[in-house]
Amino acid sequence: MNKDISYNYQGKVALITGAATGIGLAAARAFANAGASLVLAGNHLESIQKVAQALEKTGAQVLAIACDVAVEEQVKNMMDKTEEAFGRLDFAYNNAGVMSRNTETSDLTTDEWERVMNVNLSGIRHCMKYQLIQMKKQGDGAIINCSSMGGLKGAKGLSAYAASKFGVIGLTRSAALEYASQGIRINAVCPGFVHTPMEKTVSGGSDEVLKEMATMVPANRFCEPEEIADAVLWLCSSGATMVIGQALAVDGGITA
Numbered sequence: 001m002n003k004d005i006s007y008n009y010q011g012k013v014a015l016i017t018g019a020a021t022g023i024g025l026a027a028a029r030a031f032a033n034a035g036a037s038l039v040l041a042g043n044h045l046e047s048i049q050k051v052a053q054a055l056e057k058t059g060a061q062v063l064a065i066a067c068d069v070a071v072e073e074q075v076k077n078m079m080d081k082t083e084e085a086f087g088r089l090d091f092a093y094n095n096a097g098v099m100s101r102n103t104e105t106s107d108l109t110t111d112e113w114e115r116v117m118n119v120n121l122s123g124i125r126h127c128m129k130y131q132l133i134q135m136k137k138q139g140d141g142a143i144i145n146c147s148s149m150g151g152l153k154g155a156k157g158l159s160a161y162a163a164s165k166f167g168v169i170g171l172t173r174s175a176a177l178e179y180a181s182q183g184i185r186i187n188a189v190c191p192g193f194v195h196t197p198m199e200k201t202v203s204g205g206s207d208e209v210l211k212e213m214a215t216m217v218p219a220n221r222f223c224e225p226e227e228i229a230d231a232v233l234w235l236c237s238s239g240a241t242m243v244i245g246q247a248l249a250v251d252g253g254i255t256a
């Protein structure tokens, strides 16, 4: 989080999926730093609990939940536990996602297609569905879905990933129209290249490939996870009250 920006989210409840690593972890820290109570969800309970314990030491109130976002029942359970613990949900950052294996579309298997779509696209639908049920009762809330620059332009070898992330924007924009008049704002964030564990899936762990990727960025470098968290916290804030149904690229200029 940039030191010259601060938010006061005391009394607010923020839910983050895929919160154990990368961008989700940066968002969890940023919301905690702003005083929010947290619901942290992820598909590895132990990793989520570790993050929760660390943030509790800084004074945050945290509920850690094991949840595979691809499984609707588990997402419903996540929201039931959220309501039980906090009685409300102000902000949701639906961040959990997976990268697809680099392969030409003619070689893409149905298993791989479904693996990626089930997490990246159905996962967002499941999360939004139960978050919206809660937010409609309250009459307010903000949802940020994680798309990608791969949701704004095609990506050779990554058609399953791109299709899932284009889909996230379709879901975001359509739901945003449905709930804009009910006090609920829904937007998407579209990160460019970000230094997280996911970069290894793309680069194969090669520093040379990472350097080459950075030359594709007008800003000449990868984003830091905290820079994506900055955008998420802003989209939740009273500084963004008329920002509705947008897909905000935070990519150092790549999609420009």
Ligand SMILES: NC(=O)c1ccc[n+]([C@@H]2O[C@H](COP(=O)([O-])OP(=O)(O)OC[C@H]3O[C@@H](n4cnc5c(N)ncnc54)[C@H](O)[C@@H]3O)[C@@H](O)[C@H]2O)c1
Residues within 6 Å of the ligand: 017, 018, 019, 020, 021, 022, 023, 024, 041, 042, 043, 044, 067, 068, 069, 070, 095, 096, 097, 098, 099, 119, 123, 146, 147, 148, 149, 150, 190, 191, 192, 193, 194, 195, 196, 197, 198, 199
């Ligand atoms: N790193 C990048 O360059 C980049 C670029 C654009 C978009 N993104 C998107 O940002 C989001 C976060 O990715 P990241 O870069 O921090 O990588 P990451 O791999 O560190 O984070 C993904 C998180 O999601 C969790 N997750 C995966 N499948 C899950 C499931 N079924 N249920 C619940 N949790 C699950 C993982 O455990 C992990 O903690 C993803 O949606 C990704 O597509 C990343």
